[in-house]
Amino acid sequence: MITKLKFTTFVAAGAIALGAMASSASAESLTVVSWGGAYTKSQVEAYHKPFTKETGISILSENYSGGLAEVKAQVEAGSVKWDLIDLEMSDAVRGCDEGLFEQIDPAILPKGDDGTPAEKDFIDGSVTDCAVGTIVWSTIYAYDKGKFPGGGPKTMADFFNTKAFPGKRGMRKTPKANLEMALIADGVSNDKVYAMLETPAGVDRAFAKLDSIKDSVVWWEAGAQPPQLLADGEVAMTTAYNGRIFNAIAVESKAFEIVWDGQVYDLDLWAVPKGAPNKDTAMKFIAFSTDTKRLAAQAAWISYGPVRNSSIPLIGKHAEAGIEMGPHMPTAAANFKTAIQNDFEFWADRQDELNNRFNAWLSK
Amino acid sequence: MVGPYSLSYRGGEMSELLTTVDGRPLKEALANAERSKRIRAVLLVLPLFVFIFFSFLYPIALMLYRSVENPLIAEHMVETVAILENWDVKEVPSEEAFAALANDLVAARKTREIGKIATRLNFETPGLRSVITGTGRKAPRWGPPFKEQFIAYRSEWGELETWATLKRLSPTITTVNYLAAVDRKLNVEGNVVQIDENYQIYVDLFMRTAWMSILVTLACVILGFPIAYMLASLPLRQSNMLMILVLLPFWTSLLVRTTSWIVLLQTQGVLNDLMVWVGIINDAQRIQLIFNAQGTVIAMTQILLPFMVLPLYSVMKTIPPSYLRAAESLGAHRFLAFWRVYVPNTLPGVGAGCLLVFILAIGYYITPALVGGQDGQMISNMIAFHMQKSLNWGLAAALGGLLLLGVVLLYWVYNKLVGIDRLQMG
Numbered sequence: 079m080i081t082k083l084k085f086t087t088f089v090a091a092g093a094i095a096l097g098a099m100a101s102s103a104s105a106e107s108l109t110v111v112s113w114g115g116a117y118t119k120s121q122v123e124a125y126h127k128p129f130t131k132e133t134g135i136s137i138l139s140e141n142y143s144g145g146l147a148e149v150k151a152q153v154e155a156g157s158v159k160w161d162l163i164d165l166e167m168s169d170a171v172r173g174c175d176e177g178l179f180e181q182i183d184p185a186i187l188p189k190g191d192d193g194t195p196a197e198k199d200f201i202d203g204s205v206t207d208c209a210v211g212t213i214v215w216s217t218i219y220a221y222d223k224g225k226f227p228g229g230g231p232k233t234m235a236d237f238f239n240t241k242a243f244p245g246k247r248g249m250r251k252t253p254k255a256n257l258e259m260a261l262i263a264d265g266v267s268n269d270k271v272y273a274m275l276e277t278p279a280g281v282d283r284a285f286a287k288l289d290s291i292k293d294s295v296v297w298w299e300a301g302a303q304p305p306q307l308l309a310d311g312e313v314a315m316t317t318a319y320n321g322r323i324f325n326a327i328a329v330e331s332k333a334f335e336i337v338w339d340g341q342v343y344d345l346d347l348w349a350v351p352k353g354a355p356n357k358d359t360a361m362k363f364i365a366f367s368t369d370t371k372r373l374a375a376q377a378a379w380i381s382y383g384p385v386r387n388s389s390i391p392l393i394g395k396h397a398e399a400g401i402e403m404g405p406h407m408p409t410a411a412a413n414f415k416t417a418i419q420n421d422f423e424f425w426a427d428r429q430d431e432l433n434n435r436f437n438a439w440l441s442k
Numbered sequence: 443m444v445g446p447y448s449l450s451y452r453g454g455e456m457s458e459l460l461t462t463v464d465g466r467p468l469k470e471a472l473a474n475a476e477r478s479k480r481i482r483a484v485l486l487v488l489p490l491f492v493f494i495f496f497s498f499l500y501p502i503a504l505m506l507y508r509s510v511e512n513p514l515i516a517e518h519m520v521e522t523v524a525i526l527e528n529w530d531v532k533e534v535p536s537e538e539a540f541a542a543l544a545n546d547l548v549a550a551r552k553t554r555e556i557g558k559i560a561t562r563l564n565f566e567t568p569g570l571r572s573v574i575t576g577t578g579r580k581a582p583r584w585g586p587p588f589k590e591q592f593i594a595y596r597s598e599w600g601e602l603e604t605w606a607t608l609k610r611l612s613p614t615i616t617t618v619n620y621l622a623a624v625d626r627k628l629n630v631e632g633n634v635v636q637i638d639e640n641y642q643i644y645v646d647l648f649m650r651t652a653w654m655s656i657l658v659t660l661a662c663v664i665l666g667f668p669i670a671y672m673l674a675s676l677p678l679r680q681s682n683m684l685m686i687l688v689l690l691p692f693w694t695s696l697l698v699r700t701t702s703w704i705v706l707l708q709t710q711g712v713l714n715d716l717m718v719w720v721g722i723i724n725d726a727q728r729i730q731l732i733f734n735a736q737g738t739v740i741a742m743t744q745i746l747l748p749f750m751v752l753p754l755y756s757v758m759k760t761i762p763p764s765y766l767r768a769a770e771s772l773g774a775h776r777f778l779a780f781w782r783v784y785v786p787n788t789l790p791g792v793g794a795g796c797l798l799v800f801i802l803a804i805g806y807y808i809t810p811a812l813v814g815g816q817d818g819q820m821i822s823n824m825i826a827f828h829m830q831k832s833l834n835w836g837l838a839a840a841l842g843g844l845l846l847l848g849v850v851l852l853y854w855v856y857n858k859l860v861g862i863d864r865l866q867m868g
Contacts, residue, residue, distance in 0.1 A: 147830040175557025175575055285640075296733075297816070310710060423572055430832055431568030431641075437827065438643035440816050441650075 107136045108359050112164040114141035115302040116325035120379030121164070123397065125367040128375075132366075135359060143300045146173050149351050153178050158353045161360040165209065167422040168254075168429065170347045174208035175426075180350040181207055186361055190388030191370040199370075204385040209347035210364050212373065213382035216343040216408035216417070217255040220323040221315035222308050223333040234340030234416075237315060238263040238287060240294050245314025248307045251297035253436040254425055255317065255342040258418060260287035262340040272421045281432070285439055297440075308334055324381035324406050328399040338413040344420040345385065381406040502846070509839035512616040514562050515608065518555045519546040523612045531606055531630060540588035540599075544581045551578040565834050566618060566627075567607045573598045606630045619840035644824065644841065651820040652848075654739055655803035661743040662750040662799045663792065669747075670754035670791070675763075685755075692748035700809050703741040707732035733815030741809050746802055750795035757791030793860045801849055821845060 110126065112118045118139060126137040140160070142148060146169050152158045165173070173179050184205055187196035197205070204211030219237050221230050231243050238260070240247075249256055261271050261280070264287045274280030296313050298304055304318035305326040320341070326332040348367070350360045366372065373384035374392035381403060384390060393403050404410060408417065460468040516523055521542035529535050550556040560574035573596045584591045592599040610618065610628055621627055621634060625642040629635045636642070669688065673681045691699060706712045709728040717723050731737055761784065769779035807822040814823065821841060828838035 145831050147833060150833055172557070172561070175571075176561060177554040177557060282640075292816075312708075312710065427564065427569050427572045430565055430834065433827075433832055434641050434643065437824070438641055441643060441647060441819055 106134070107138055108161045108356050108363060109138045109140060109159060110162045110164075110363070111140045111142055111160045113143065113301055116322060116329075116380055117301065117319075117382075120321075120376050120382075121367075123379050124372055124376035125363070128372070129363055129366050133362075137363075145169065146176075146178060149173060149178050150176075153352050156353065158351050158355060160351050161354045161356045162363060163349055163351060164212070165347050165349055167203075167345045167347065167420065168425040170206060170209040170349055171422050172426050173349065174206060178352055179208035180352055180354065180357060182210060182350070182361065182364065186365045188365060188369045190386060191392075192388045194388055199386045199388050201385050201387065204345055204347070206347070209349040210368055211345045211347045211385040212368060213346050213376065214343055214385060214407075214409055215346055215382045216320045216341045217250070217259075217317055218320045218323070218336050218338055218341045218408075219259075219315055219317045220304070220308065220334045220336045222311070223335050225314040230335055231315065231337060232339065233337070234259055234263045235265075237317075237337070238291055240291055243314070246294050246296050246312065247291055248296050248298050248304050248313040248316025248318070250317055251299050251440075253432040254429070255420065256288060257281070257284040257432065258342050258420075259317070259340055260284040262416075262418075263287060268340075268416060268418045271418055272424050275424065275428070281435070285435070288439070305330075305332070305334070308332070320406075320408055321380040321382045328396055328401050328406075338408075339416050341408060341413065341417045342420050343408050343417055344422075346382075377403050377407070381408075383407040383409040505839045506843050506846075509619050509836055509843045510615050510617065512562075512611060512618075512836070513614050514555070514559055515611045516614045518550045518553070518559055519543075519608070519612075522546045522608065526605070526609045526612060529605070529609060531602065531609065531632070534600055534602060535605055537587050537589045539605075540592050541586060543592070544584060544588050547574070547578040547581050551582075561833075562611065563607055565622075565837070566611060567603060570598065570604065570607065573604070602630050606632075619836040620843070622837050623840040623844055644821070647819070647821050647824055648844070648848075650735075650817075651804050651822075654735060654742075654818075654820065655800050655806075657739050658742045658746060658803045659796050659800045661739065662747055663796065665743070666747055666750035666754055666795065667788075667792075670751050670758055673751070673755050674758035674761075688748055688751050691744070696745060696808055697812075699745055700741055700812050703737070703744070704732055704813060707737055707740070732813050733818070735814070735818040737813045737815070738810045738818035738820075741813050742803060742806060745809060746799045749798045749802060753794040753798065754788065754791040757788050757794075761787045790860070793856065797852070797856055801852065804848065805845060 110121075112121055118141060122137075122139060126139065130136055142163075144166060149160065149163060150173075152160065170179075182205075184197060187200075187205070187210065189195055190199035200211060201214075219231075219234075221243075223230060225245055226243065231237060231239075236243055237247065257275060258271050261274055261284050262268065264283060266274055266283075275284065296307060296316075298307060298316070301319050301322055304313075304316040305322050307313045307316055309326070309332060320336060323334055323336050327334050327336075348364050350357055350364075354360055368386070370386055370388045370392065373386050374389040374394075376382070377384055377389070377393045378395065378397045384393070390409075393407070395402055405412065408414065462468055462471045522539065525539045525542050526535070529539065547556065550559055556575060556578045560571040560578075563574060564571035577592065577595060577599075580591075580595055581588075598604045610616075610632075618628065623644050625637050625645050626634050627637050673684055673688070676684065704711070708714070709730060711732075713731065714723075714728045718725055718728065723729065732741075765783050765787070766779050769783045770776060774782065804820075805822055806820060807826060810818055810820045811823050811826070814820070822845075825838045825841045825845075828834045828841070
């Protein structure tokens with residue numbers, strides 16, 4: 079008995095050790111990296127589970143908080159552990175330029191359910207050399223209704239108006255989206271924002287506007303923080319990713335309200351790090367997850383809009399809360415009126431400079 | 443044990459060599475024995491040495507090299523670099539340079555190195571990224587003469603600054619990272635100038651890092667000295683009990699201690715709640731105690747305090763109490779005896795503690811990252827930013843190099859003033 083037990087333990091230990099060594103080379107699993115929280119959950123429900131069911135390939139889900147550092151470190155060290163990564167547009171462009179990602183053949187993308195070829199079905203710019211889009215998400219601001227019994231803020235200018243709407247503000251610790259919002263609040267029209275940010279005077283103007291509320295700002299870094307800051311009462315209003323706030327309202331029944339005015343929307347895309355251990359499976363997963371039905375299914379879990387036109391009519395109710403999802407999408411007509419698209423070319427060019435300025439400004 | 447030796451005379455002359463029993467010269471035999479001892483000693487420390495070399499010295503050397511290396515442009519823009527070598531930076535170069543650039547960009551696009559080149563140039567002159575990648579996409583379709591087409595596509599090609607940047611980054615060894623690390627850059631004429639005031643950050647940050655580290659060190663001396671004195675003067679049983687109170691936090695995870703401070707000091711935290719409850723402040727007046735420089739200093743002082751207490755304690759333990767009694771019996775007031783006799787004897791401990799705390803403090807990373815907020819960030823957080831976010835590893839390495847230089851200088855000064863051999867760590 080004891081011998082048998084020992085033997086079993088030995089085999090089990092060996093199997094674990096082998097498994098640990100082989101996991102990166104095995105075709106039976108895929109390491110998918112995303113942003114965590116409600117967003118990763120929506121991907122697990124809409125993509126990962128059906129994929130595993132259909133192919134038997136298990137998916138290991140990891141979290142990160144954006145940026146290319148980890149991918150770059152893995153690719154340069156020649157030990158890539160990630161197979162697939164969910165990225166913002168500007169990182170997808172930059173990583174592709176720097177050769178951090180595998181090229182993706184657009185021919186692997188399936189036709190839309192209504193027969194539209196993939197290249198027409200995806201919205202403009204959502205399929206690049208190295209990345210395939212999945213969702214349209216948005217940076218909005220949201221407030222705690224309890225803090226404003228006499229009526230909450232309505233416009234982007236209200237966010238920067240601490241006299242009429244007192245209380246701390248939460249903002250992401252990056253110039254991206256904040257500078258755009260500052261200019262919109264300062265009265266710049268949507269189509270002029272990026273042209274203005276190209277000029278030193280425009281950048282000065284944006285920073286001057288940020289400066290006016292600097293003492294009231296609590297800076298956040300991970301997407302899960304802003305709903306938490308609101309719930310803890312640390313801030314009265316905060317910028318956030320719209321899906322996170324929706325999740326807090328719909329699933330956690332928080333009394334938050336989203337203000338869509340001046341939302342800055344962006345895409346999230348899949349990319350495969352160069353030299354990924356399971357490159358072929360990753361490509362299969364990309365094709366699987368970006369078909370019409372799967373993209374629409376994700377919208378049942380989080381309020382981010384699918385990038386395929388053919389998916390939009392299929393958007394239904396929230397899978398748990400039973401709320402009709404259509405009106406909560408960043409792209410819904412009522413929300414979209416004053417939206418601006420994040421200009422990834424601008425940010426890919428200017429982010430080093432503006433990050434430096436932002437950091438210098440923060441520390442003063 | 444060297445082994446049995448006996449001295450014997452061969453012949454009668456005193457000048458004869460001393461030999462061992464088996465006739466070998468004594469000197470040689472001793473040297474042999476010493477050598478094998480030394481080899482054994484070296485073999486014992488060899489694993490440690492190899493470990494330190496690969497895990498400490500080699501990475502540091504690699505990092506310092508990264509702060510000055512710049513092979514990208516020289517390797518992948520060979521023709522352009524060759525032509526720009528003789529360019530006088532007076533006016534935009536001629537067609538010849540544009541043709542070379544077109545060749546280089548097309549080739550770099552094929553090898554997919556163009557993005558790296560674009561990123562490197564963009565660190566130096568913001569906006570060049572899209573100029574390079576965009577031109578790389580277009581250039582294969584262009585034919586000579588190139589100059590007009592380049593400038594028509596992006597006006598940057600008609601600016602001196604663009605070409606000067608290319609020339610500046612041509613050498614394989616560069617100082618631009620170190621200049622950037624002290625808020626300086628080379629202008630078009632090749633002179634070192636300060637960058638725009640709105641973008642200056644590192645010099646201030648180095649000063650702030652030094653200042654906050656000094657504050658932490660002072661606070662540690664002021665708090666640590668009485669603790670160490672008490673520990674050293676109490677009977678052993680009691681002092682051992684109290685020592686646990688010093689060591690327990692020392693053994694507790696850094697993250698746990700830092701987050702405990704957040705729980706205590708945040709605006710909705712324990713201390714503020716208490717003050718509101720007692721009525722010192724009302725609910726709207728909650729004080730911002732953490733997520734700023736002051737919170738960082740408080741948390742870091744608590745975390746680094748054991749590094750002050752332990753060396754102090756070990757030094758104080760060796761000072762005989764009879765010194766003080768002798769001073770008092772010779773007529774010194776208790777305070778005078780303490781100040782003139784006891785304190786000078788503790789100086790090696792104070793020095794060691796200060797050196798230890800200060801060096802640990804200027805490189806501190808996790809605590810300022812978690813509780814630093816806006817004005818409590820230190821230079822290490824900026825290094826992390828350039829490692830993880832902006833991916834400007836050259837600049838991160840240069841900032842790290844300067845920090846290392848600071849520590850080495852401090853060590854040198856300490857050695858000159860106090861002598862490193864007097865360091866007592868306990």
